[in-house]
Amino acid sequence: MESVYFLTGSRSSTLLGTDFKSVPLKNQDLIYVKARPDPLRYDGCMKQGSTSYANLIRPEWIKTLRTFIQAGFALFCLYGGYRYYLFYLWGTGQSSTYVPRPPSVEAFLPISALVGLKRLILSGHYDMIHPAGLTIFLAALCIGLLLRKGFCGWICPVGFASNLAEKTGRKLKILWKPPIWLDLPLLSLKYLLLFFFLYLIAWKMTLDQIESFHTSPYNLAVDAKMLLFFLTPSGLAAGIMLSLVAISFIIRNFWCRYLCPYGALLGLLALVSPFQIKRDQETCVDCKKCEKICPASITLTSKKTIRTGECIGCTECVSVCPVDDCLTLALPGRKKNSILLLPAAVITTFLLFYAVSLVTGHWYSEVPPEVMKKFYSIIAELPHP
Ligand code: SF4
Ligand code: SF4
Ligand code: SF4
Numbered sequence: 001m002e003s004v005y006f007l008t009g010s011r012s013s014t015l016l017g018t019d020f021k022s023v024p025l026k027n028q029d030l031i032y033v034k035a036r037p038d039p040l041r042y043d044g045c046m047k048q049g050s051t052s053y054a055n056l057i058r059p060e061w062i063k064t065l066r067t068f069i070q071a072g073f074a075l076f077c078l079y080g081g082y083r084y085y086l087f088y089l090w091g092t093g094q095s096s097t098y099v100p101r102p103p104s105v106e107a108f109l110p111i112s113a114l115v116g117l118k119r120l121i122l123s124g125h126y127d128m129i130h131p132a133g134l135t136i137f138l139a140a141l142c143i144g145l146l147l148r149k150g151f152c153g154w155i156c157p158v159g160f161a162s163n164l165a166e167k168t169g170r171k172l173k174i175l176w177k178p179p180i181w182l183d184l185p186l187l188s189l190k191y192l193l194l195f196f197f198l199y200l201i202a203w204k205m206t207l208d209q210i211e212s213f214h215t216s217p218y219n220l221a222v223d224a225k226m227l228l229f230f231l232t233p234s235g236l237a238a239g240i241m242l243s244l245v246a247i248s249f250i251i252r253n254f255w256c257r258y259l260c261p262y263g264a265l266l267g268l269l270a271l272v273s274p275f276q277i278k279r280d281q282e283t284c285v286d287c288k289k290c291e292k293i294c295p296a297s298i299t300l301t302s303k304k305t306i307r308t309g310e311c312i313g314c315t316e317c318v319s320v321c322p323v324d325d326c327l328t329l330a331l332p333g334r335k336k337n338s339i340l341l342l343p344a345a346v347i348t349t350f351l352l353f354y355a356v357s358l359v360t361g362h363w364y365s366e367v368p369p370e371v372m373k374k375f376y377s378i379i380a381e382l383p384h385p
Helices: 059-091 103-108 110-123 131-147 150-155 157-171 180-204 207-214 222-231 235-250 254-259 261-270 289-293 316-320 341-359 369-376
Strands: 005-008 013-015 018-020 031-034 276-279 327-331 334-337
Touching: 059 103, 059 150, 059 157, 059 222, 059 316, 059 341, 059 369, 103 110, 103 131, 103 222, 110 131, 110 180, 110 207, 131 150, 131 261, 131 341, 150 157, 150 261, 150 341, 157 235, 157 254, 180 254, 180 261, 222 369, 235 254, 289 316, 316 327
Parallel strands: none
Antiparallel strands: 005 031, 013 018, 276 327, 327 334
8 A cells, every 4th residue: 555644743644445544643733744553443444555466366266265175185185085995994804896996095104204204314215105105295295384274274184174153152252362481382382293203214114114114014914903993992992082173173273283293394394485574664553453364363563574374375464454455475585475376386386296106117116906905904903113
């Protein structure tokens, strides 16, 4: 918005239908004052006729677009899960119909992917037992480094489910925001979990141990083990899972915000991401629309640059800000970019990793289905390494 200057000598003035703050005069002299619109009257109309990128995209559009893309990935995962279940039935001898195993299920084996990454770094060998899992993990890390936590904001189906639970909780009016004294210690939990896994795998595990884990029967059937865990959970595991689901309706993004070590890792990488949300303190009218919409509950109005690892790069705050160029999606050397740039880059990067791994033979497992079937048949007896 262009700065407007006006003369004032009274308690308040009105210019072109916009109320301006009154300024007390000391000496009854005429002074020039920079106009600041009243936040209560500032309802988006100020953007009319502007050339802002944000003005071209209505707030609800970016929200709808995000929901649409997230739902697409979630449906794809559900379909993959269903196909994998059919493969599992065949592998365990419960069905005679063979259904090819969808590699995308390996996205749910992040620990195996972390082990695979260390093996790749130490030995130069790509994990060909769960290659898709490693490819998806590398794509997520790359997105985290370059595009903030765009993986969480636009792709991850668990994040989508968490958003749906939050929306339901809001409609039922049962959503509760933990006070800051509880929120801050809870926020550290996911980092503790992350450092625990990094300590065990990235720090302690030797290459010999990794190789022995890599070729172990457990690793060959770890996807089936995981499915079995969800199909026949112990009483304790079922209780924990149900509690997590129930809490997600009451506390916004409970799992993602407080417990997910995957998200914590992406958040740490995002600290060096070139994409940043910037706020112009001069033009901000403190309407707090950005804070209300922010799915990561970030207090944007206390910052000039949003660097926190909690930001999922949804760009909804930029789209909802009523002041032109007050909130922008910034890159080094370019303060204002289209808010569609980040999601477009996230999806493109992810699909690029998929396409390259497909073309170069790093997507499908080299383990023949018959060998998997052999280990699936003794799955209940396979010990944890
Ligand atoms: S925090 Fe974890 S579960 Fe949540 S969206 Fe990110 S990766 Fe997915
Ligand atoms: S700060 Fe903006 S881009 Fe980041 S999570 Fe919040 S609303 Fe989304
Ligand atoms: S930055 Fe946030 S508080 Fe400031 S004008 Fe924009 S939406 Fe309102």
